[in-house]
């Protein structure tokens with residue numbers, strides 16, 4: 657048997673994938689065994705060449721994996737062995753706060769720290785919008801990291817680089833917020849296609865259609881992922897949702913009823929915290945919605 661090589665998956669279609677070695681040399685590989693886990697972006701794999709074809713022999717155990725629900729709600733792995741999830745938002749398109757909460761839950765369930773990067777600070781449009789303000793207030797109240805800047809002007813990028821340093825970081829978020837532009841800015845040698853509308857060709861926007869990992873010259877890796885409209889979390893548990901809402905979960909301990917739904921029960925500590933401006937009422941709405949989606953015991957009463 658020829659030599660066994662080890663590398664990191666930079667892109668995958670399931671049965672086929674591209675693997676990078678330490679030096680960044682790319683190798684197209686295919687799966688030897690069709691059963692079992694499919695390699696995803698960020699996986700470490702062993703491969704070896706056989707009759708001119710490179711085969712994946714095994715996927716190394718994953719430190720963590722980001723899974724989202726497919727159209728039927730079944731979990732689908734998106735990326736593995738991630739150090740940090742960067743949720744990119746922008747003044748425009750308007751931030752979707754339910755989507756933000758979905759990502760907070762997803763990151764918590766995979767045990768990956770989440771930070772928010774507010775992009776396009778060079779643009780006036782939408783800069784003082786209510787959703788963006790709410791989002792930053794929430795992030796501050798939750799004590800979670802947040803940075804801002806521009807992939808266009810480079811503002812704030814140095815601070816972002818300090819955060820990323822040698823980590824494997826995935827950029828996620830709505831379409832058009834600037835994930836590919838940021839990737840481009842952080843790895844200038846790349847020539848990626850961003851959602852610029854080409855006047856000359858009139859062909860409209862190019863958007864990212866697959867998840868791809870790019871090693872950074874300074875160390876670490878950046879994963880660019882396609883923009884999403886929503887994120888299904890049916891495969892997660894009520895406990896995962898609760899962990900994504902520490903503000904609500906902590907207050908709920910002081911509710912009079914242990915099974916309080918934080919609706920109109922007397923002495924509800926969550927409702928009091930909302931009245932005192934300590935919790936954004938939208939967080940409670942999103943909590944209820946996600947608890948229902950994950951099939952919580954509360955589901956029949958926790959309808960929004």
Ligand SMILES: Nc1nc2c(ncn2[C@@H]2O[C@H](COP(=O)(O)OP(=O)(O)OP(=O)(O)O)[C@@H](O)[C@H]2O)c(=O)[nH]1
Pocket residue numbers: 775776777778779805806807808809829830831832833834835836837838849850851852853862863864865881882883884
């Ligand atoms: N003014 C300004 N425009 C930006 C900035 N970042 C990205 N854009 C523009 O926003 C548009 C969308 O950028 P992309 O990088 O393609 O966004 P994306 O998040 O990768 O989008 P998808 O691939 O669809 O998920 C492009 O026209 C970019 O030039 C920024 O910081 N400032």
Ligand SMILES: [Zn+2]
Pocket residue numbers: 908911912916917918919921923924925926927
């Ligand atoms: Zn309550």
